Amino acid sequence: MAQESDEALKPRDYGKLLQKLDRPPSGLNWVRFIETDAPSTAKKILSFLYGGVTFTYQPSYAVIKDGIELGISRETAIATARKRGAPDGRLYNEQLIEAFYAHQAERNYQPTGSLQFNKELFRISRNLTVPISPLSVIRENGRFVPIFVCGWAELQLSEKQRRLYVTICEDAFLSLTDFQNSPAEFLFFQRPRKNQPREAEIWQRGDYKQLPDNDLSDCVETYLAAREIVRATLEAARERTSELRRGAPELEPSNTFDLFSGLEKID
Numbered sequence: 001m002a003q004e005s006d007e008a009l010k011p012r013d014y015g016k017l018l019q020k021l022d023r024p025p026s027g028l029n030w031v032r033f034i035e036t037d038a039p040s041t042a043k044k045i046l047s048f049l050y051g052g053v054t055f056t057y058q059p060s061y062a063v064i065k066d067g068i069e070l071g072i073s074r075e076t077a078i079a080t081a082r083k084r085g086a087p088d089g090r091l092y093n094e095q096l097i098e099a100f101y102a103h104q105a106e107r108n109y110q111p112t113g114s115l116q117f118n119k120e121l122f123r124i125s126r127n128l129t130v131p132i133s134p135l136s137v138i139r140e141n142g143r144f145v146p147i148f149v150c151g152w153a154e155l156q157l158s159e160k161q162r163r164l165y166v167t168i169c170e171d172a173f174l175s176l177t178d179f180q181n182s183p184a185e186f187l188f189f190q191r192p193r194k195n196q197p198r199e200a201e202i203w204q205r206g207d208y209k210q211l212p213d214n215d216l217s218d219c220v221e222t223y224l225a226a227r228e229i230v231r232a233t234l235e236a237a238r239e240r241t242s243e244l245r246r247g248a249p250e251l252e253p254s255n256t257f258d259l260f261s262g263l264e265k266i267d
Contacts, residue, residue, distance in 0.1 A: 169186075
């Protein structure tokens with residue numbers, strides 16, 4: 001069980017990880033967790049909790065929003081983004097901006113200024129919610145058009161996960177009175193192959209059917225069951241780490257677990 005011992009000895013703040021578990025990420029990041037069963041979903045959640053974030057796409061999101069709403073130029077957007085965020089992420093943010101402006105050359109969003117809207121919530125349970133909001137809402141042809149943007153270079157979502165995403169967006173945001181009869185756009189900019197420019201993949205509202213209520217409930221129940229597996233895993237790992245640091249005797253093999261492949265051993 002060398003792998004398990006190495007995991008247990010890694011310095012981690014399990015209290016913070018447990019707090020993070022109680023704050024589900026927004027939109028697509030939450031959807032990406034949902035697999036066909038609770039143990040597989042739990043592994044995805046653990047990977048997310050343990051993963052180190054070296055950069056975000058917030059710098060490019062901010063200037064893409066200005067590109068849509070205010071019509072700032074590609075050059076201004078890139079120059080602004082280069083001054084923001086972690087250095088490790090500047091090239092990736094610039095690539096996303098380049099891909100957006102290639103799309104904009106065809107789509108031609110007309111500046112309408114910033115339209116205010118609230119971040120809405122998809123409710124998982126009484127105490128758990130997933131934040132849902134577009135990057136921008138514009139007015140076009142007399143109607144509001146919410147625009148959702150994702151910066152991932154790879155869109156590795158199953159058909160069901162795609163349908164789950166549009167379902168929670170409809171439930172939390174697009175069902176609001178102002179948007180019930182609106183078009184909506186979902187913008188993705190994937191890299192088809194290594195060292196190639198990103199390409200736009202655009203979903204229009206209605207391109208993917210919403211999940212029926214029973215399938216949506218199954219996804220929520222799978223996540224909630226997985227969350228309890230993860231909670232038990234983190235609490236057991238925290239206890240084991242404390243015992244090892246106190247110099248406690250090695251636990252019996254029957255009581256140990258592998259954080260990523262031995263979830264079935266958690267009661």
